[in-house]
Amino acid sequence: MAIGVFDSGIGGLTVFKEIRRLLPRANIVYLGDTARVPYGIRSPETVRRYASESAGFLTARGIHMMVVACNTSSAVAMDDLESKFDIPVIGVIYPGAKTAVETTKRGRVGVLGTPATISSGAYPKAIRQIDSGVSVAGMACPLFVPLVEEGWIDNEVARLTAREYLMALYKQDQDVDTIVLGCTHYPLLKPLLQKVASGVFEHPVTFVDSALETAREVKEMVAEKNVPVEEGGKVNYYVTDFTDRFCKVGSMFLGSNIERAELVSLPTWKD
């Protein structure tokens, strides 16, 4: 009777936070597979199995809509999840891709993401499907997640790292005018990235926050499909491993404390 949100770990809390902001009275169940995070370094087969296990856990709790708040799972497991589960499934790739297409004036989009997301080609594929005239330049930024988790989001190391990645993107396509933050951790780096980008590109660049766009999509679909979201504003957090990190970094992502998370085992998924 709720919206189910799952991620490989903590990152999905940025999506969760935006959903809660747009739908403050909806009940939401959050599952972080903290015992097996991160998914971005695993094979597609393993990610699909893990995603099915998380989705199976959530649907057993009677959710009416599922949000895949994990870029890696969204990149490789969406079709699989949609065929296996009989409720609306929203991933984090499509909403950001759609907004990027609507935003770009030059028809040139850049995407920043983890190595797994970039090498999956999920963003170029999604953007081509929406508008085949828009070209996409992708840039893997493996240092961004650890920088965010270290809390280094506006120091000199973060600035130089951002500059390094944005310069590499610029070298790929200097006409990019819209950049998708294609990882749930990246919204915390947005202010820094905006500052650095203005010194790299010769024209204004707009950043698209995929967490925010995903939450907008959730709100639209709730209205459009009449998803019976039970109200009460209740929130449940489930994790597959108890870690200080979930609470510490999680609170940084949410901007408020996580009082309580329940430790659970996921059902084994057999195809």
Next chain:
Amino acid sequence: MAIGVFDSGIGGLTVFKEIRRLLPRANIVYLGDTARVPYGIRSPETVRRYASESAGFLTARGIHMMVVACNTSSAVAMDDLESKFDIPVIGVIYPGAKTAVETTKRGRVGVLGTPATISSGAYPKAIRQIDSGVSVAGMACPLFVPLVEEGWIDNEVARLTAREYLMALYKQDQDVDTIVLGCTHYPLLKPLLQKVASGVFEHPVTFVDSALETAREVKEMVAEKNVPVEEGGKVNYYVTDFTDRFCKVGSMFLGSNIERAELVSLPTWKD
């Protein structure tokens, strides 16, 4: 009939490489639990279970000695593994701790490691047991692993990051004259760290490479306990998930290509 080496992933290959250099004719089995890497962000209970599963897999292959080439597992699972398995078990903490105690002239040792290793307190405990007169300052360096895996081991971002962490260590104890590289990834940063340390500390600092010290310990124990290491120089790599990263980063760690790794499932461990 071989030496078994396991790690949560790729990092243990720096230990493996040194063992191979010192015992080039020994048969070695390497297991990387790439489906569940990294261990450093998991709870001690989960790490102990995963370590038992890796150890169970290796002993079923008839090894005569086990090397825990993973700092997190060495920090929290050594006693557990020694009580469960009836072969010599060598971790990566003690050998580096011993050499650090022998090296320091001021009785002040610094340790760089992942957050899990530092917060486990395993190094201070090991060093106190060897010589209670030596004091230890620990510094968690969460950016170092992703820097190494990105191949950024001597650029400006790496230099500034190293300076940040070494300055924080210096502020804890400016008399540190010996620093343990307490993570299997860090030997690749050693040249940079030596350069940066000379601008931070007022006196010479010696870096202790725990991968190298562990390999020395393995060689000594093979001789001392007459471990029946079958010769032939054969090497087998096993992984729990196939990833490009194992081959790409692994080859960087080994300095040569990994031709072949076999995908395996680990037996579930029940206490």
